[in-house]
Amino acid sequence: MEEWIMGRVRSPHVVKPAPARRRSHVYVAAEYIEGVTLAQWLRSQPRPGLDAVRRIVDQGAKGRRACHRLEMMHQDVLPENVMIDAAGNATTYRYGENGQ
Numbered sequence: 001m002e003e004w005i006m007g008r009v010r011s012p013h014v015v016k017p018a019p020a021r022r023r024s025h026v027y028v029a030a031e032y033i034e035g036v037t038l039a040q041w042l043r044s045q046p047r048p049g050l051d052a053v054r055r056i057v058d059q060g061a062k063g064r065r066a067c068h069r070l071e072m073m074h075q076d077v078l079p080e081n082v083m084i085d086a087a088g089n090a091t092t093y094r095y096g097e098n099g100q
Contacts (some may be wrong), residue, residue, distance in 0.1 A: 013063030015083075015093035033091050041077035052088060059090040090094055 018029035036044070038056070043053075060082060067073065083091045 009066050009072070010061075011063050012089070013059045013067035013091055014066055015091055028094055031087055033083040033093075035085035037080050037085050038084055038090070039083035041084045042079060055088060056082075056084065056090045060092060063090070063092040 015030045015033065018031060042048070062075075064077075077092075081093055083093060085091070
């Protein structure tokens with residue numbers, strides 16, 4: 001279900017599934033995002049600037065809005081499920097078990 005959801009949502013702030021393959025495993029492969037999780041970023045930046053925080057919150061909201069427009073709700077919003085790349089872009093990944 002998670003792979004199907006990732007394939008439907010079109011947003012630079014939601015991870016994309018890896019190219020189609022023959023299904024032989026239970027896990028979902030997604031695009032690689034080089035960076036750190038939001039949890040790691042927060043530990044390394046104990047007092048981040050307001051502009052950086054606003055940018056991350058805005059990008060997270062845009063990713064969730066893309067899901068909501070398809071009547072889906074991300075139920076696993078945690079700092080461990082958001083990647084921050086070197087340019088400061090935030091991408092959400094890892095959907096809740098029921099995929100809604």
